[in-house]
Amino acid sequence: MKQKRFLFLSRLLKAVIKNRLARFFLLLAALSLSTTLAVSFVAISLGMKERIGESLQVFGANLILLPHSEKVGSGGISLGEYSTSLQAEEVEELLKKVPSVKEFFPRWERKIFIKGKKVLVLGMKREEMEKARWKIKGNIPLRGEVMLGRDLAQYVGKKIGEEIDVFGRRRISGVVETGGEEDKAIIIPFSEVSRGEVSYCLLRVAPGRTGEVEKKIKALSSQVEVKTLRKVAQAEESLLKKITNLILIVATGVALASAIAVGNTLNLMVLERREEIGVLKALGATPSFISFYFFLEAFLIALLSGFVGLILGGGVAEAIALAVFEKWISIPWQTIPVSLGLSLGIVLLSSLIPLYQASKVEAQAILKGL
């Protein structure tokens, strides 16, 4: 009996697909559109966080690595006066063990006297100078060159192309304006001065993970001290949270709207086929069978549109990521179960009313017209 019933069902479904192929595709397209929208939001809320974190990278480092404080001569003076320093190799070895560190920039600092004034000399890697959003007249210093801070350049009265005595005679390649301490400093390529020594090292980790990395580095080495630069760390954490919350709420709105659209589409499906239901009923189908049959059909379409939505929605999410951040996002695997679950849930929930209506159709009323 059960087998017979199953056979009947499968023949019915085959007939539906054969006779109503155009309608079927229309329905599928309508549902897929809704699920695509929902899926792209799921993918974006799950996958965009990393990209936003990267985009906040422009605000600079959020952790600083220093030699252990007990070695420091007199506390409380600017970072440049630390008398001891780390070895660059040591730092690199250490940071290899902490993969969540996205970038690190070692720095070297000394103070020298220029025209009777104590001036900070800042050894920086070339990549850091290129990434820093500074206002530079002239060029970044290469071998045998230095870059002067704006205020210092005014003070010593030297122009780009002239020479200055900083650990030997060097050409001035440019003048930099940052609005920070660099304006009164001399910037020199790291390799020119450091000889493997590092005064301190600036690190960049994903927003919200500074505490975790701090702990990890502390556990790995007692030679160094790590501090969170709260200025950057706090601001970005709060911003990231707000943006993701906003996306999440908008996504909820989209899910709601999709549910309405899907529900209506299913309702259309039932309305259009009242005659069919009438015939089925006249042939002795119980309301529960009709509900089951329509449910099955809705379920199959939902599954199909879920897959279509998954592919298209992923595409939409990637397109947005490319447009905004000029980079792909890695859509996490959670997107698949979440969006399939979501699209099935939406379809099943929103099919409740139309199913109820379908089972209520009266056979005679319909058949009268045939």
Added chain:
Amino acid sequence: MWWRILKGLLYRGKGSFFLILISATLGSALVASLTSVSLGISSKISQELRKYGANILVEGKEENYLNEEDIYKLKTQIFWRYNIVSISPFLYSLATVSGEKGDAQVVVAGTWFNKRFPTQEKFFSGIKQTNPYLKVSGKFPQDGDYPEAIVGKEVAKKVGAFSGEKILLKVGEKKAYVKVVGVMESGGYEDSQIYVPLDFWQKLLSLPGKVSRVLVSAITVPLDDFGRRDPKTMTRREYDKWYCTAYVTSVSKQIEEAIENSQAKPIWGIAEAEGKVLRQLSFLIYLLVLLSLISASLAVSTTLMSNVLRRRKEIGLLKALGSKPSKVVQIFLVEAIFLGILAGILGFFGGHLLSNFLGRNIFGSPFEFRFYLLFLSLFSSLLITFFGSYFPLRQALKIPAGEVMRA
């Protein structure tokens, strides 16, 4: 006749009218609130970005002192005064600190903590606002001539200065005992400095009304190529345009003009980064809003489609009674327009509530109320209801009257 149609719409539908209305209202509320979100998002994000701290630094020319009274002009005189979010002056001096555990040479700064501006009713400013990232255990000192101090974490460790204890500050011959009311931590320079109230520090150093530098946090628009240009090379008109745009450079220029003998510099790292992040995040939100608008209009138009289909019988009856297809279309469109107007108005208010909710809960302040959004939500809901019912209606009209009537 039209009245009877509308009355019939209300009574005959057995609640289906309200279902449609709810769905259409929901859609147009979504349109209104998301539009207001996307219009306001960029100012919300730029306010949020102020948490990165000040973006303009003001110093004296040739390391001269600045006058404290000039600072008040930033909130009263300059063109972009409303864009200035907070201001902190600093009067620096190197001092010897003596605490329980020993002495140290430390940079001590007199500053404002949360000072009420005499010129402004509700404007409070100081490092509480310019440096919101400071982690304070204890509290900030009071503004005014009080011998209180907040001590950086490193200094506190070094000299043994913790909340409730007294430390001695010595600058040359001048000295004073101050009470430590809090310890601050930032991971940056603040950790190795001490902050005391500005008035107190000016008195001790005998520099009344003087400050060494000022940090300003201002809301600015992202720099574009025009904003980066040197104002000296601009024509008169270009200069005016530049001056009246809230670029970080032009706001700096105005600050420079207000504070005598000063040079105001954008803190470039912050200013440039801000522009980039602001553009990216706003663009992201715009795109997402666009997507959700599509899904909202989808929801509304499918609702109307199923409404038309449900009433095929009615259409058949009208046709059988001899009304032309154009008349049937008219009747249904009047309904759609009525529905659209109602949903548009309701949606506008609903959307306003929704965007208020979003603004308050996410950013701490509501999105700006824009009255013209009423017209937008009316227009969009009319458009959606019109197209949502027009196309299924045309299909329904193709069915011969007899076939529909029989059922």
